Amino acid sequence: MTVPIGAYLALGALLFVLGIAGVLLRRSALVVFMSIELMLNAVNLTFVAFARQLGRLEGQVAVFFVLVVAAVEVVVGLAIIIAIFRTRSTVDLDDVDLLRG
């Protein structure tokens, strides 16, 4: 029996929400980043599922680009985290509150 596409979509949704929970609930910048990666991957899964359902390759091409962007984002983001760590000796997101009004 084949798995309905809806199952993949549901799984993607679940992983996405898990990623969101991680972004909101964890304070360490690294873990937040990893949660963001989780969210991106959930989206990848969704794209691929739709590509399969519709029989179009554009979905997979989209995943390709998401991959590229995610890579760049991780690189730059980690560089920023290290830069912040150098000046503040912390990666706790709650300590970076200079925008407090």
Next chain:
Amino acid sequence: MELVIFALAAVGAVAGGVGIIASRSPVRSALSLLLVLGCLAALSLLLSAQFIAALQIIIYAGAIVILFLFVVMLLHAHSGETAPNRLGWLTPAGIVLGAILLAVLLRTVGTGDGGGVASIGAEFGTAEAVGQTLFTTFMLPFEAASVLLLIGIIAAVIIGRPEPASPAPTGTPRQVVEPSRR
């Protein structure tokens, strides 16, 4: 058969996801991320996205997670969350919001299941097929993506560079800004 693989991969992915957000140690989180990536690669294979699956393993698991581990080890002693949580209200709020979002998404998925699965050829999802599409229809985004990569490299180098130790005229060392605790 497909169902079994799906079930295993799905469980693994969810377990990994929970592991990412719930682990005390960032190393465990990184390894959970690895698990998730692996399961997702398997699921991609099930969905005839072979090229994508390969890319996921190579790029994500092979590069990005390694990067994460490097940084975790660089900042290891200080990456714990030791201070008391100042945003206590966020925990229930986040859970509630997340639940709502999940409900919305699932409902959409549930109600929108119209039309069956298209039939595909054997070359669907191969590197050759993806490459074909990529270099014809999506040439411009491809080039833009390569420029983006270039920018990312330059940015990372510049941001990550240690500050040039300019000797202060009076010889006073630069202050390290203490994190504010209010």
Next chain:
Amino acid sequence: MLLALIIAFPLAGWLILGVVGGTLPRRVIGILACGTVALAFVASVAASRHPAVSAGGLSAPLFSWISVGTLAVPAGLLMDRLSSLMALVVTGVGFLIHVYSIGYMADDRSYARYFAYLNLFIASMLLLVLGSNLLVLFVGWELVGLCSYLLIGFWFDRERAAQAGRKAFVVNRIGDAGFLVGILLLATSTGTLEFGRIGALGSQMAPALLTAITLLLFVGATGKSAQLPLYVWLPDAMEGPTPVSALIHAATMVTAGVYMIARLHPLFIAAPLTLPVVAGVGAATAFFAATIALVQWDLKRVLAYSTISQLGYMFVAMGVVAMPAGMFHLTTHAFFKALLFLAAGSVMHAMGGVIDMRQLGGLARAMRWTAIGFVIGALALAGIPPFAGFFSKDLILEAAFTSAQHGGSWLVWLAGLATAFVTAVYVTRAAILTFLPPAVHHGHPHEAPPTMRWPMAVLAVLSVGGGVLGARVVGAPLLRSLDRFFAAAPAAESAPAALLTLVSVAIGVLGIATGALLYRGRREVTLGILGRFFERQWYVERVYEAAILAPARALAHFCADVIETRGIDGAVNGVAALVVRAGGTLRQAQTGYVRSYAAAILAGTIVVLGYWLLR
């Protein structure tokens, strides 16, 4: 054009002195200021000889000023017999006082400003008397009020002078309010304010409306001419320089009310109730002021109350429809009152600013000219023949008697007689206390310089010989001329003219004798309760203070402390505080924590997504 020149000369003087006066040497300032007034006098003489003046009047329309709907008020000048008399008095006496001021104000540091204001006053007064319609008159009216304020408070660093100036302006304002309402009523009911046409229209108006208008105009006159109840500013106005008191508060500005009634006499005669009110107020004021003058120690205040009293006589004359007599008294009063004030100024000049009679005495020996001048003025004031005041005052009393015979009130004539008696007493008292020995002062009096003496001499001559203008024995040229002007006013001949004259002279002599007896040798005379009553001005000012000023002050405090501070400031500050608090509340969203921002984004996303996906 000649008429415009009359005003233009002193106006130019004001402009020049006002702008560059500070840089000119004193001699030039003096010559310039007196010169413009002299030129104005010459121009007035020339204009008054124009044949049109005796006919209907020499008019000089200047420009179309107001032209709105049915109301057209041109700006123009008019010289007829009435205004030519006023113009000659204003410029003539004004010139003499300008010359006097050269000596009097020689040591003052604001020499140029003084003469600039004085020239402006002359120009304004001329505008008032030469205006061809009621609105031009009113402009001049307000301007002289302004000049009065400026000159009373000339030494503005003196608190009392500043307050006196304010008081004059405010009290005049009250009168002017009534005046303005009267003008407006007149304009709306007749559509014109031209003097030539008002006379004819007056008889066509409803009596009630006419009475209202004339009473309102009279209110303005009581303010400007210091009658009850708006006289209170004039005694305080003595804070200004003495020549100012002589010119403005004796000879010219205060006569503006009398002039206004003379100008509008057709209206006043046609209004049934107004004239008795005018006569009554005049008579009451005359007596009231004379009693107060009796107990003043400040010589200038004696003269101030005396002016109020004599103005009352003029209003009595207007009220009993003897307008030529009133204008005649205006003229003679200008002469002798100015003389009296200038003599008082000479005393102040000699005694270093002292004018309290308790610190004077025995000045006649050192200041012969001044003393003689004062005595001449005093005799004229008391109405002793052959001095000028006798002729005019006698004429008024005669008219009052005649009016009483024909149904008027006897009280008016009796008040006039009583006032004449008191007048003679107080002026004798003033002369004795100031000039006759024994001397109680510690100063070194000296006679005044020539620039101050000559104007006094001229005025003395006029006070002696001025009566000739109205003496029947020589044809009374002024009265005949005015009679022709007031052709509408019936000139009633009185019955026992000679007897009345004898009575008024006798009263005057009696008054002088009484004064000499009472006060010779500086005897301390107390009038007991009556004296205190007079001293406190019959409690008029106390009543004003309690009934008007105190509530006004309370209201002002209420407005300032409650409405302003708590109400308006509170509202304004409240708005600001509201904004600050709103900002403070909104600022709580700016936590600075990335996670809370992320949560907010998520919430928003859910809303949007939910809307789109579940539609």
